[in-house]
Amino acid sequence: MTRASRVRRLARWLPLLVAVALVVPASSVRPAAISLTTVERASAVDFGDGVLWVLALGSDARPGQELTDGHTDAIQLIGINWRTGHAVAIGIPRDSWVRLPDGMSRINNAVIDGGTDLAAHEVAELVDITPDLVLMTGFDGFQAMLGTFGEIEVDSAFSFPLPEVDLRVREGRNTLTPREALAFARSRDLPGYDFARSAHHQQLLLGALRELRARADSEGFMEGVALAAIGGLETDLSPGELYRFVHALTLVDAGRVTACVIGGTPGTEFGASVVYPDRPQAQQLGADAREDARLQGGCRAG
Amino acid sequence: MGGMGHPRRRVTHGAAGVALVAGVLAGCSPDEVPGEQQTPTPRSVALRVESVSGADHLDEEDRTALETEIGDVLSHYVVRGFLGDFPRREFVASFESFTSGAARHAARDIEQLTAARVQDATAVRATRLDADLSFLVDGQDVIGATAAVRFAFEATMEDGKPRPLSLRGRFLLEEGAGEWSIFGYDVALDDGATLETGVAP
Numbered sequence: 001m002t003r004a005s006r007v008r009r010l011a012r013w014l015p016l017l018v019a020v021a022l023v024v025p026a027s028s029v030r031p032a033a034i035s036l037t038t039v040e041r042a043s044a045v046d047f048g049d050g051v052l053w054v055l056a057l058g059s060d061a062r063p064g065q066e067l068t069d070g071h072t073d074a075i076q077l078i079g080i081n082w083r084t085g086h087a088v089a090i091g092i093p094r095d096s097w098v099r100l101p102d103g104m105s106r107i108n109n110a111v112i113d114g115g116t117d118l119a120a121h122e123v124a125e126l127v128d129i130t131p132d133l134v135l136m137t138g139f140d141g142f143q144a145m146l147g148t149f150g151e152i153e154v155d156s157a158f159s160f161p162l163p164e165v166d167l168r169v170r171e172g173r174n175t176l177t178p179r180e181a182l183a184f185a186r187s188r189d190l191p192g193y194d195f196a197r198s199a200h201h202q203q204l205l206l207g208a209l210r211e212l213r214a215r216a217d218s219e220g221f222m223e224g225v226a227l228a229a230i231g232g233l234e235t236d237l238s239p240g241e242l243y244r245f246v247h248a249l250t251l252v253d254a255g256r257v258t259a260c261v262i263g264g265t266p267g268t269e270f271g272a273s274v275v276y277p278d279r280p281q282a283q284q285l286g287a288d289a290r291e292d293a294r295l296q297g298g299c300r301a302g
Numbered sequence: 303m304g305g306m307g308h309p310r311r312r313v314t315h316g317a318a319g320v321a322l323v324a325g326v327l328a329g330c331s332p333d334e335v336p337g338e339q340q341t342p343t344p345r346s347v348a349l350r351v352e353s354v355s356g357a358d359h360l361d362e363e364d365r366t367a368l369e370t371e372i373g374d375v376l377s378h379y380v381v382r383g384f385l386g387d388f389p390r391r392e393f394v395a396s397f398e399s400f401t402s403g404a405a406r407h408a409a410r411d412i413e414q415l416t417a418a419r420v421q422d423a424t425a426v427r428a429t430r431l432d433a434d435l436s437f438l439v440d441g442q443d444v445i446g447a448t449a450a451v452r453f454a455f456e457a458t459m460e461d462g463k464p465r466p467l468s469l470r471g472r473f474l475l476e477e478g479a480g481e482w483s484i485f486g487y488d489v490a491l492d493d494g495a496t497l498e499t500g501v502a503p
Contacts, residue, residue, distance in 0.1 A: 039493050042414035045474065045486035046403030132453055214490070217472065220355030222436040229441055239478050243438055244444045246487050247474050 047082065047248035051293050054078045055120050055131035057111065058185065058201070059138045067138050067234050071108040072202045074185065076132065078292035085253040088289045089205060090127060090282075091198030091261035095161055097274040098122050106274060112138070116234075126262070126277060127286035134235065139182060141232025146178035148224045149211040152183065154203040158191055194275055195261045202259040209254050216250045260285055260299040287301055312391070346385060346428035349377050355439030369435065372447060372475060373483050375399045376433055383416035384455050384467075388423045400484045401476075408487070420465060421495040423457035429466075430447070430454035465494040471493040 011181070015054040055077055061070025075092040096110040100122070102113060107126075110119040116134040124130040146152055152175070159171045162183040167176075169184065176184055185204055190196040215221045226243045237245060262282045281300050288297045351373045357365050393416040397405040404475030412418050417426050434450040451483050453469040471489030 034494065038495050039490050039492045040414050041471075041488075041490045042411035043471075043486075043488035044404060044411065046401045046407070048403070089349030190491055217450070219450070220436040220448075223356050223436050223446075226438050226446070227440060239438075239443070239445050240478070242342065243476065244474075244485055250488070 003220075015298055043251060045082075045244060045248040045251060047244045049082060051291065052080045052082065052133065053129055054080065055116075055134045056205070057116065057119060057134065058135040058142065059111065059136055060186075061138050061191070063140065068111050071106075072111050072119060072136070073105065074198075075119070075123065075129055076198070076201055076205065077129060077203070079129070079289050080249075080252055081293035082248065082251060084256070084292065085187055085251055086256040086258075086293045087209075087252045088293045088295055089202045089257070090258040090261065090285055090289065091195075091202055092123060092126065092282075093194040093198055093262065093264060093273045093275045093277065095194050095273055096262070096264065096277040097269060098128070098277070103268070105273070120282070125148050126279065126282045127281055128170050128292055129286045133237065135191065135237075136234040137232050141228075141243065142185070143178040143182055144232045145225065145228040146181050146208070148221070148228045149215075151175050151177055151251065152181055152204065152207040154200070154207045155201070156184075156203070157196070160187065160190060162187060193266060194264065194273075198258070198261040202261070206254060206259070207255055209249065209252060209257065213244075213252075213254060216247075222247060222250075257271070258295040259294055260301075263299075263301045276278060291298045306388075307481040322485075325457075336434065344427055347431055348371045348432040349354065349373055349380065349433065350436060351376070351433050354434045354436060354450075356439050357435070359439060360437075360441075368437070368444060368447075371413075372435060372449060373433070375475065375484065376449060376451070376473070379473075380428065380431060382413070384426055384453070385428065386426075386427055388417075389419055389421055392499075393406065393418045393421075399482070402484050404487070407481065408486070412486075414489065415469075415489045416488065417455065419491075419495070420459070425460050426455050426467075428453065429456050430468075442460075444477055446474070448481075449473045449475060451489070463468050466492075467494050468492045 024163070031198070043119070049112040056074070057072040058074025059067040061067045071094070073094045075094060077090040077092065079088045081087065092107060094106065097108040098107045099102060099111060100113050107122050112120045116136060120134055122133045135279045149160035154174055154176060156169050156171060156174055159169060162180065163170050165180045165183045167180055167183070181204060184200055188197060192199065212225065226246045229242050229246055230239045235242065262277055262285065267274050267276055284297070284300045285295065288295050317468050351369045353365060353369060356370065360368070378399050382398070383393055388413050393412055394409060395407045396416055400408055410414050417423070420426065430452060432452045436448045436450070437444060438446045450472050451469065455467040457465045457467060459465050469491050471487055472487065474486035476485050
């Protein structure tokens with residue numbers, strides 16, 4: 001980084017230096033010298049080494065309900081490599097048909113049946129990665145956390161309406177308020193069924209990461225995000241640990257984030273829509289990303 | 303983030319600590335006789351700490367105590383990392399107030415976090431030491447803080463020429479067991495080393 005940043009700095013000034021060289025007449029009285037100094041950056045957060053695996057859950061619990069009484073309609077297994085700044089998000093369709101202790105069921109019932117531990121167990125069964133940490137939020141917590149950003153930018157692969165917030169999402173980049181972002185996260189009438197919805201959740205995570213990094217230097221911004229996370233997340237982390245975690249997320253390079261949604265075959269069980277997850281693909285994704293939080297083999301879909 | 307702010311409050315903190323230590327280390331040795339003719343050595347400025355966000359619900363006494371405690375941590379880091387005897391080779395002591403994990407990272411980044419780049423200087427003094435504090439307060443519990451710093455130093459090199467250094471960025475702090483420690487950082491050091499590009503006549 002040291003040498004690279006010096007080169008980058010010099011490269012940034014090179015056009016100016018060339019321009020100066022061109023405009024200085026040949027008959028100038030004496031050689032001119034332009035002095036540039038080197039600036040080198042260093043950053044670190046004490047939040048463990050290696051790869052951290054976080055299971056991020058979004059509950060559809062209604063106001064007044066415990067988060068664990070709601071279905072987890074957002075399920076993302078996120079790997080973060082603190083050494084390299086890489087991160088990966090593996091999306092699990094909420095309708096994935098899995099075996100729970102009481103029989104076959106959608107995976108989004110796992111928290112209701114056995115709490116976050118069971119959800120973590122089911123994800124580990126599917127991907128073969130055991131989460132180190134579980135974070136769960138609901139509608140209010142989600143909006144409160146996004147509220148600290150004001151607006152968030154997300155990409156969409158297609159255009160579709162969000163009638164509840166009177167908005168039509170465009171294909172490409174969209175700027176959403178927290179309320180619009182919640183509608184974006186919950187929208188089900190999508191061409192890609194449950195898989196597209198999970199991909200939208202990944203877009204929201206990526207947009208939040210970009211905002212976090214872009215505004216980390218703003219006065220009180222990180223503290224506002226951490227305070228919203230303390231109030232909006234259900235987790236075993238202490239407030240102090242959450243504060244560290246939020247800061248640590250700024251070490252993740254948004255350009256080094258890869259994402260994939262586990263594929264599967266839509267079907268019907270007991271009259272309800274389900275997805276039979278592509279278990280071989282899930283296992284391959286887990287094996288690929290486990291050690292370094294990278295998907296070097298791509299999504300391996302199909 | 304409007305709710306996080308409060309009117310800015312400026313406290314010149316640790317003036318005695320930093321200025322005195324810097325004066326002793328950069329100015330004269332204990333063996334020197336007071337009153338003896340010497341070239342006056344400019345003293346380091348004092349650390350200025352300002353609470354800029356998050357402390358509006360704390361009473362004055364608590365806020366001042368927090369500024370003092372964090373000011374002490376930053377002062378210790380500055381004195382050990384940038385001031386003191388020169389030339390010298392030892393800068394690791396500046397990380398004593400870091401958490402163990404942060405100190406490990408800092409040892410790797412020692413050239414960006416200390417005056418190690420000018421270790422052959424004959425003296426270094428601080429010309430600007432500003433720290434803006436943003437607190438994370440949950441109810442009445444003060445959990446952590448970000449110190450946005452703008453530090454500037456002037457090293458006197460072996461040839462007698464001055465060389466400016468500056469450190470800008472953020473130090474991340476947490477409170478535990480009554481003590482504050484640094485658990486992270488994101489800083490940029492300008493070490494004053496010049497890349498000279500000649501423009502031929």
